[in-house]
Amino acid sequence: MLQSIHNPSEETRDLRQRLSSCFNLIEGFLLPEPGEQVRVNETFDGSIPDIGEHFRNHIKDFVEFVLHVPLNIRDTKRICSNEVSGEELKTYIKEFVEMFQGDQLPEPPTILEAMETMAENKAFNDAVWLYQRNMEEIFTTDNDGNINVVEKDFFMERHNTYLQQAMDLYRNRTSLMVLDRDRSGELRENILEISGRFEQTVNTLLQNQHDKIRLKLLVVGALGLAGIGIGVGVTEGIAAAPAITEFVSGMTSEQIITSITAFTTALLNRR
Structure with a gap:
């Protein structure tokens, strides 16, 4: 034609x-x-x-x-x-209808520019969606539905890979377009903002993991000392640590310290 x-x-x-x-x-x-x-x-x-x-x-x-x-x-x-x-497609059609509502028919370049603008917006949104979808997949869950910890090095390696994939998708889609401005920089900033939210999740997961480790050490140490104090032995005291750790996992640090202090005092008084 x-x-x-x-x-x-x-x-x-x-x-x-x-x-x-x-x-x-x-x-x-x-x-x-x-x-x-x-x-x-x-x-x-x-x-x-x-x-x-x-x-x-x-x-x-x-x-x-x-x-x-x-x-x-x-x-x-x-x-x-x-x-x-x-x-x-509905968005394209609505845009074309608005073009043809005037008294004069739009010039072909005007139609083409509008099409390229809409196609560029789609490429931009698809690139953002690609990055976000890929990054969401690195966060897996255990059998209880809890999000597994993501190591920082692995997170950054995935981020750099998926960022590059998103940028390549946008550039490939828009390489033949005649655009008024290049939005590559805006796309990168948008993705980095999303990455910041993912990184905050990673930091929270790591902090929770560290808190659990400190909690276990605190419980084990306290029960070991309590065992010595009442003469039941360190081994017996430590053996109870997993069950006690599970019990206090929902408590704050202050509540845990208070409970362990009271527990230890009660055992020593009973002795």
Whole structure:
């Protein structure tokens, strides 16, 4: 459709090439005259009853042709070489409707610029989503649903890998676009902000792990001393540590110290 037997200008040839690169399939669908009311009435406001029935029937055929489900299964919709979902396609259509609501038809470059802007926004959002999805997968859970600890070195290694993947996706998607500005820096800042929230989770998990270790050491030491004090032996006192640790795991440090002090005092008094 965009081929020409004439010798087009460089601008026209470039425009044809850019339009061709935006779609993997370009077809035409001819529509009849929309009716006399539309053609002669200068105050026509888009009222559907004023549009000829013949035209409306063909519009119905056109919409079914474009959005036919079996066709979409075989041939995913692409705009600017990128796959688009049904929701994204709706956004494109709404944008095109707004363009054609004026008194004059938009120039082809204007349409192309709008398409590239929407495609660039999609590439940006997809890159952010890719990074976030990949990073979420490094946080696994145990059988009780608790998040497993993620080591800091592993977190940073995954972050650098997934950040690069997201940046590459954005650059590959936008490499052929003529954009007013490069948003690579904005994308990196956006991802680093998300990374900061993930890193905060990592730090919390590590802190909780360290607190549990200190708690076990505290309980073991206290029970060992209590065992010596009442003459039951250090081994017997330490043997009770796992059960006691589980019991006090939900307490604050102050509550634990107070409980162990009272426990030790009671045992010594009983002696």
